[in-house]
Amino acid sequence: MSKLLVSTSVNGDPQQFLCDPDTTLLDALREEMGLTGSKEGCGSGDCGACTVMLDGRMVCSCLVLAPEVEGRQVTTIEGVAEGSRLHPIQRKFLEHGALQCGFCTPGFIVAAKALLDRNPDPSESEVRYWLAGNLCRCTGYDKIVRAVLDAAAELRQDRRAVA
Amino acid sequence: MNAPAEKKLFRLVGTRPIRPDGIEKVTGKAIYGPDFVAPNMLQGAILRSPHPHARIRGIDTSKAEVLPGVKAIVTGADFPELDSAMVAGGEAPANIKYMARKCMATDKVVFDGHPVAAVAATSATIAEAAIQLIEVDYEVLPHVIDIEDALRPDAPILHDDLFTQGLPELPTTPSNAAMRVEVRRGDAARALSEAAAVFSGRFTLRPVHQGYIEPHACVASWHADGQAQIWCSTQGHFTVRALTAGILGMEIADIRVVPLEIGGGFGGKTTVYLEPVAVLLSRKAGRPVRLAMKRDDVFRATGPAPGAVIDIRLGAGADGTISGAEVEFKYTGGGFPGAHEVYAGLHCTMSYYNVPDAHIVGWNVLSNIPTVHAYRAPGAPQVNFAVESAMDELARRLGIDPIDIRLRNIARPGDTGGMGMPHGAIGYAETLEAAKAHPHYSAPLGPNQARGVACGSWGNYGGPSTAAVSVAEDGSILVTEGNPDIGGSRASMAIMAAETLGIAYEKVRVVVADTSSIGYSMGTGGSRTTFATGKAVIQAAEAVIAILRERAAKQWNVAAGEVQWGGGEAVHGDRRLSLGQIAAASGTTGGPISAQAAIDPHDYLPGFGVHICDTEVDRETGQVSIVRYTALQDVGRAIHADYVEGQIQGGAVQGIGWALNEAYVYNQAGLLDNPGFLDYRMPVASDMPMIDAVMIEVPNPAHPYGVKGVGETPIVPPLAAVANAVSGAIGIRMCDLPITPDRVYGLLLAAE
Numbered sequence: 059m060s061k062l063l064v065s066t067s068v069n070g071d072p073q074q075f076l077c078d079p080d081t082t083l084l085d086a087l088r089e090e091m092g093l094t095g096s097k098e099g100c101g102s103g104d105c106g107a108c109t110v111m112l113d114g115r116m117v118c119s120c121l122v123l124a125p126e127v128e129g130r131q132v133t134t135i136e137g138v139a140e141g142s143r144l145h146p147i148q149r150k151f152l153e154h155g156a157l158q159c160g161f162c163t164p165g166f167i168v169a170a171k172a173l174l175d176r177n178p179d180p181s182e183s184e185v186r187y188w189l190a191g192n193l194c195r196c197t198g199y200d201k202i203v204r205a206v207l208d209a210a211a212e213l214r215q216d217r218r219a220v221a
Numbered sequence: 222m223n224a225p226a227e228k229k230l231f232r233l234v235g236t237r238p239i240r241p242d243g244i245e246k247v248t249g250k251a252i253y254g255p256d257f258v259a260p261n262m263l264q265g266a267i268l269r270s271p272h273p274h275a276r277i278r279g280i281d282t283s284k285a286e287v288l289p290g291v292k293a294i295v296t297g298a299d300f301p302e303l304d305s306a307m308v309a310g311g312e313a314p315a316n317i318k319y320m321a322r323k324c325m326a327t328d329k330v331v332f333d334g335h336p337v338a339a340v341a342a343t344s345a346t347i348a349e350a351a352i353q354l355i356e357v358d359y360e361v362l363p364h365v366i367d368i369e370d371a372l373r374p375d376a377p378i379l380h381d382d383l384f385t386q387g388l389p390e391l392p393t394t395p396s397n398a399a400m401r402v403e404v405r406r407g408d409a410a411r412a413l414s415e416a417a418a419v420f421s422g423r424f425t426l427r428p429v430h431q432g433y434i435e436p437h438a439c440v441a442s443w444h445a446d447g448q449a450q451i452w453c454s455t456q457g458h459f460t461v462r463a464l465t466a467g468i469l470g471m472e473i474a475d476i477r478v479v480p481l482e483i484g485g486g487f488g489g490k491t492t493v494y495l496e497p498v499a500v501l502l503s504r505k506a507g508r509p510v511r512l513a514m515k516r517d518d519v520f521r522a523t524g525p526a527p528g529a530v531i532d533i534r535l536g537a538g539a540d541g542t543i544s545g546a547e548v549e550f551k552y553t554g555g556g557f558p559g560a561h562e563v564y565a566g567l568h569c570t571m572s573y574y575n576v577p578d579a580h581i582v583g584w585n586v587l588s589n590i591p592t593v594h595a596y597r598a599p600g601a602p603q604v605n606f607a608v609e610s611a612m613d614e615l616a617r618r619l620g621i622d623p624i625d626i627r628l629r630n631i632a633r634p635g636d637t638g639g640m641g642m643p644h645g646a647i648g649y650a651e652t653l654e655a656a657k658a659h660p661h662y663s664a665p666l667g668p669n670q671a672r673g674v675a676c677g678s679w680g681n682y683g684g685p686s687t688a689a690v691s692v693a694e695d696g697s698i699l700v701t702e703g704n705p706d707i708g709g710s711r712a713s714m715a716i717m718a719a720e721t722l723g724i725a726y727e728k729v730r731v732v733v734a735d736t737s738s739i740g741y742s743m744g745t746g747g748s749r750t751t752f753a754t755g756k757a758v759i760q761a762a763e764a765v766i767a768i769l770r771e772r773a774a775k776q777w778n779v780a781a782g783e784v785q786w787g788g789g790e791a792v793h794g795d796r797r798l799s800l801g802q803i804a805a806a807s808g809t810t811g812g813p814i815s816a817q818a819a820i821d822p823h824d825y826l827p828g829f830g831v832h833i834c835d836t837e838v839d840r841e842t843g844q845v846s847i848v849r850y851t852a853l854q855d856v857g858r859a860i861h862a863d864y865v866e867g868q869i870q871g872g873a874v875q876g877i878g879w880a881l882n883e884a885y886v887y888n889q890a891g892l893l894d895n896p897g898f899l900d901y902r903m904p905v906a907s908d909m910p911m912i913d914a915v916m917i918e919v920p921n922p923a924h925p926y927g928v929k930g931v932g933e934t935p936i937v938p939p940l941a942a943v944a945n946a947v948s949g950a951i952g953i954r955m956c957d958l959p960i961t962p963d964r965v966y967g968l969l970l971a972a973e
């Protein structure tokens with residue numbers, strides 16, 4: 059099987075990598091680019107630990123073939139903070155103790171950011187349904203939901219301050 | 222979120238600072254088991270049995286060996302011959318022979334997914350292709366999955382050399398019943414015959430999985446001098462070291478295990494599956510080897526918690542006082558003996574009630590599923606489901622409030638428990654009183670809704686721990702310990718060290734050291750870490766304070782006994798020397814300042830929880846939803862309140878999943894039918910309400926800050942709390958878990 063050369067953009071930077079035609083985006087990120095922040099919990103689209111943004115849409119990177127990202131924009135957990143400045147969602151996860159083992163956390167943060175980018179004022183049940191594709195076995199979701207709601211409130215305030 | 226009532230007692234204990242390892246974990250930088258890469262590393266793959274029970278007549282690896290890129294192949298024949306021997310390791314001693322066979326089959330496979338061979342190759346693709354080329358000649362044997370089937374006289378026997386232990390006489394015919402345990406006190410039969418009300422019933426549960434999101438993974442590197450290094454995600458790297466050394470016949474100090482961050486364990490990562498295999502592959506290949514499981518490997522081949530069949534007879538007087546109990550529980554043991562859940566089941570059965578007349582019998586029954594392994598309060602939730610369901614029935618029949626009947630029977634300090642030991646500073650009654658007073662307990666219910674209540678307990682643990690506290694040249698503090706941080710323990714260690722030293726939380730950094738960098742610590746499990754390792758950290762910090770006082774005395778030229786320590790400073794009259802000043806001068810007062818504590822405390826106290834659950838049943842579909850949930854728990858004292866609440870909430874939701882959805886499903890061929898998260902349905906965010914975690918603080922006097930341990934207790938009550946609510950809602954006793962929609966719908970239909 060000869061390798062394919064894929065040119066894409068990851069977290070705003072141009073990236074080229076070689077992969078087999080059947081390599082998943084998740085494996086390409088983790089094994090080829092060393093971006094191990096995206097996790098594999100299942101490899102079948104059922105846990106959300108591998109969640110990334112592809113051209114602004116939330117996807118399970120274990121269900122995307124790496125060659126499909128040719129010419130497109132990928133954002134991973136490594137691209138959520140601006141340099142050393144945490145995104146408010148990341149800060150709220152820490153302030154609320156919304157992680158225990160932390161293995162699900164990157165996927166939750168990417169998914170929560172996707173929600174708040176499109177819906178700045180979600181209800182508790184909108185947060186719960188949006189995040190229903192992300193499994194967390196440690197927290198029982200309580201503090202995760204609170205962290206996301208709190209981050210949404212802070213982001214709304216920031217927006218008002220700017221406006 | 223409930224602030225501890227006596228917060229003022231301490232500066233830091235009970236607060237909620239940011240965890241020291243937090244930033245790495247919210248930015249994706251933390252390195253977990255599957256993330257680690259060693260230079261020149263090979264990728265491994267494991268060939269697993271497609272049969273639940275078969276004899277291995279031969280394994281032909283010749284085709285795989287010649288595949289370009291294959292560097293090593295390992296089968297059971299590469300493992301040293303082992304005699305049965307007990308090795309201290311995980312939560313209980315383990316028989317090393319069975320441990321080895323679980324990692325790699327020799328003459329027989331005993332469950333679907335049992336490893337039979339492993340390959341290391343230059344890429345994962347080649348390794349996967351190579352295992353397909355390995356030919357195994359199986360003689361397929363009849364299999365058995367369920368407990369009752371495994372006990373039938375004509376059942377297929379898993380091990381010809383296994384005779385039931387714990388019978389009055391050693392039997393002469395082999396059996397799948399690996400062990401029988403028993404507690405008898407008073408005269409249960411007589412007490413039951415005199416009771417005003419007796420409930421008898423049979424309860425059943427399927428095996429369930431711990432469900433950690435991170436699959437098992439490790440990298441092993443063998444060196445030509447006979448030493449090896451292992452990087453892995455585990456609850457106990459000293460356990461990995463001991464078991465790997467035992468299985469491979471190596472010296473313990475020749476193996477260095479580096480713990481990576483761990484993505485959940487819940488008891489399931491207190492053993493080895495991959496590590497000895499990876500070491501053998503690396504020895505053959507001469508390069509580091511990664512072995513990593515896929516999700517279906519995790520379900521098929523790592524320890525589920527036991528399923529169970531439980532018969533109970535529980536009697537009470539007219540006032541609700543329990544008079545007697547007869548309980549016989551049978552737990553699935555899986556493919557090999559050694560599961561210790563039956564002991565915990567025995568000790569947990571009604572441990573928190575005063576039951577003078579009781580007869581309790583437990584069985585460990587082998588069958589063709591993976592060897593069961595510890596899952597949060599291992600062995601307690603199953604039998605507790607039966608006990609707390611029976612309590613609910615007795616309350617209903619006698620017309621007594623469910624919390625009142627429990628208060629009438631609850632053990633109080635000084636009462637003698639089931640094991641004949643007087644209870645110490647327990648807060649069982651306080652927790653029940655708090656539940657009764659909680660607004661949830663008296664809140665009105667909607668149509669098709671009902672409320673269930675249940676208690677549960679876990680003994681907690683102490684055990685061996687080592688910790689070191691070192692003062693850096695500028696007075697900042699390094700804590701070195703040996704317990705993987707699975708849910709915020711670095712933060713609690715930092716709080717306890719900073720509280721003891723009288724300094725800011727941010728001045729303390731905590732490192733989880735590898736097995737060659739700190740003395741022995743038992744694994745993170747049994748709800749022991751904040752208690753036992755916390756005690757070690759506090760003792761080491763106290764020893765550092767003693768040194769700091771001596772050094773200050775030297776600087777002042779006074780006797781050490783005259784120097785006090787307070788507020789992070791040495792004090793003598795109106796003179797003060799800060800930690801930083803003493804540290805800066807250490808070069809001229811005696812050199813580096815550090816101390817270590819190696820301890821083995823056993824003055825732990827049990828935890829106790831009361832859960833209140835409101836369910837709503839959709840009578841047209843049988844669907845049960847949780848509409849409100851409150852979990853109250855005697856935590857001793859919370860060190861980091863967020864992570865204590867988090868343990869309570871997470872444990873409660875795992876228990877709810879166990880009650881409503883989760884189950885191992887085997888098909889007719891004995892193969893696991895649901896080895897993925899789609900078909901093994903764990904709770905998701907939209908299934909759950911907020912979980913109100915209420916911390917009741919009845920401190921443990923044997924711990925400087927009152928810690929009891931919190932992790933396991935919260936999974937014990939939910940099974941019955943949910944089942945009691947559903948039973949109340951539809952008027953039919955829920956005796957079988959999980960309470961799936963089809964089951965509820967079927968029962969409703971049959972009742973019509």
Ligand code: FES
Binds near residue numbers: 119
């Ligand atoms: S790894 Fe992609 S959804 Fe689980």
Ligand code: FES
Binds near residue numbers: 157160195485
């Ligand atoms: S924090 Fe462990 S899985 Fe979510």
